[in-house]
Amino acid sequence: MSEQEWIGPLSDCDLIKEQSQKLNTTVNGLTVDCGYYMDYLNTIKTTVLGLNTDNVQPNLTTLEQIFEITDEALQRKKMIETQMLQAITLSANITKTVKHLNDLLKSKDDFLGVHDFEKIKSALSRNEEERVKVALADYDKQKEAIEAEYQRKQKEEEEKANNSLQELVTKFTQEKNDLSRAKATELQKLEESKILLFSQIEEQKRLVGLRKKEIQNDIDTKMNYVNTLDPSSIIINTHLDELFHHKDIADLANSIAMKEKYTFTLLADTGRSVDPTQILDIPQILLKKSNLLFIVVDTSGSIFGGFLGVKITDWVVMINTNKAFLFTLTAKKKKQIEIFRTKNNQTQNFVAFKKEGGILFAFGYDSFFPKTDLAIMKQIDASRSFSCQTMFDYHNKSNALCGEQYFNYKRLYIYQVS
Numbered sequence: 001m002s003e004q005e006w007i008g009p010l011s012d013c014d015l016i017k018e019q020s021q022k023l024n025t026t027v028n029g030l031t032v033d034c035g036y037y038m039d040y041l042n043t044i045k046t047t048v049l050g051l052n053t054d055n056v057q058p059n060l061t062t063l064e065q066i067f068e069i070t071d072e073a074l075q076r077k078k079m080i081e082t083q084m085l086q087a088i089t090l091s092a093n094i095t096k097t098v099k100h101l102n103d104l105l106k107s108k109d110d111f112l113g114v115h116d117f118e119k120i121k122s123a124l125s126r127n128e129e130e131r132v133k134v135a136l137a138d139y140d141k142q143k144e145a146i147e148a149e150y151q152r153k154q155k156e157e158e159e160k161a162n163n164s165l166q167e168l169v170t171k172f173t174q175e176k177n178d179l180s181r182a183k184a185t186e187l188q189k190l191e192e193s194k195i196l197l198f199s200q201i202e203e204q205k206r207l208v209g210l211r212k213k214e215i216q217n218d219i220d221t222k223m224n225y226v227n228t229l230d231p232s233s234i235i236i237n238t239h240l241d242e243l244f245h246h247k248d249i250a251d252l253a254n255s256i257a258m259k260e261k262y263t264f265t266l267l268a269d270t271g272r273s274v275d276p277t278q279i280l281d282i283p284q285i286l287l288k289k290s291n292l293l294f295i296v297v298d299t300s301g302s303i304f305g306g307f308l309g310v311k312i313t314d315w316v317v318m319i320n321t322n323k324a325f326l327f328t329l330t331a332k333k334k335k336q337i338e339i340f341r342t343k344n345n346q347t348q349n350f351v352a353f354k355k356e357g358g359i360l361f362a363f364g365y366d367s368f369f370p371k372t373d374l375a376i377m378k379q380i381d382a383s384r385s386f387s388c389q390t391m392f393d394y395h396n397k398s399n400a401l402c403g404e405q406y407f408n409y410k411r412l413y414i415y416q417v418s
Contacts, residue, residue: 016097023090027142030083033076034150040073041157045164066168070161077154084150091143235303236295236413239329239337240264244417248339264293268414282360283315286414294361295413296376301333302402306342306363306374307417308350318365319350326363326373331403340400342373374401376409 047066244262268285286292290311297303309323326340342364351365364373 016094019090019094019097023087023094026083026087026090027146030080030087030146030150033080033083034153037073037076037080038153038157040069040076041161043069044073045160063168063172070165073161080150084147087143087146091140235330237264239303239335240293240415243327243329243337243339246337246339263418264415265418266413267292267416268412270412282412282414286312287315288312289416291417293413293415293417294363294376295329295415296374296402296409297411297413298402298404298407298409300402300404300407302331302407303329304331304374304401306350308363317351321350324350324363326401328401338400376412 044066047069241262244259267289268282288311290309292308292312293305294308295303295305304327306326307324308319308321310319310321312319324342326342328336328338328340330336351359351362358377360376360378362372362375365375
C-alpha cells in the first residue's frame, strides 16, 4: 500500500465526522417532529374525550377541525418517516465508512514493514479514532433508543387515534341515525298535521256548503214569497192606512171606531190564479166576522171595494146598516183614494148569498139587480160582476170604483180591520 493510498483513512474520518453531524441534525429534527406529532395526537384525544365526556353532539365545524389536525399529524408522521430513513441511510453510510476504515487499519502491519508509521501517525491520531468509535457507539445506542421509542409511541398513538376516530365515527353514526329517526318522526307529525288540516278544510267546505244551501233555501223561500206577491197587494198595503185616515172618513164615523193606527188581518186571498174552490169557501170564512174590508182588483188595474162594519151572522143574509161604505184606491192603475156612501142606502147595504147562489157578495143591493152599487159574482165573468154607474159617473165622480159598468176581476182580498 502506497503512502498516497493512506490518504483514504483521513478522508474517511472527515466523512464520518460530516455524516455524524448530519445524523445529529437529523436526530434533533426527528425529536422535534415527534414532539409535534405527539401534540397533534394529544389534541385529537382531548377533543374526542371532551365530546364523549360532555355528551356534546359534534357539529360539522368540530369534525372538520379534528380531521384537519389528523391530516397535519399524518403529514408530520410522513416527515418523521422521511427523517428516519435519512438517519438510517446516514447510519448505514457511517457504518460502511467505518468498516472501510477498519479494513485500512488492519493492513497497517503490512504497511509498517515497508513505510514509516510516523507519517501515518501524524495523519491519523489514535484519539481521533477513539472519538469516532465512541461517537459511533453512542449514535448506535441513540438510534436504537429513538427507533424503539418511536415505534412504541407510533404504535400507541396510532391505536389511540384509531380508537378515538372509531369512537367518533360510531358516535357520529349514532347521532346521524338519531337525527334520521327524529326527522322521520317530524315528517310523520307533519303528515298527520297535513291530514288533520285537510280534514278540517273539508269540514269547513262541508259547513260552508251547508250554509250556502241554507242561504239559497232562504233566498228561494223569499223569492217564492215575492213571486206570490202581486203589485196590487203592495199597493193595498201602502194605501189602506191612508184610506182610513181620509178626510171624508169623518162623514162615516159611525162605520168604524176612529184610531191613530189600524191593524189589517188578511182573511182570504184568491191568489194570482183565482181558484173557484177558494171562492166557494169565502162565505164560511166570513161567518161571525165583522169590520170586513172587501178589495177587488180588476183586469184594468183598478183597485176598489167596500167596507162592512157589522157582523155577518148567516150565509144568506141581507144587512141594512149605515156602517158600510165603498171606496177607490186606484183607478186604472192611477192612485185615486176616494170614499162613497152606497147610493142605495135605503135598501140592503150588504148582501151575502149562500153557496148555491151566483152572487158572492154585493154592496147597495137593489132588487132591480142592475142598480146594485157593486156586485161580485162567484164566476169570473164580465157580464155578471158589475158596478152601477150612470154614464160612468158615480156620485158625480168620474172613474168611481172601477169606472166601468161591467168588469173582470182577477183577485180578491178580504181583511178584518181592528
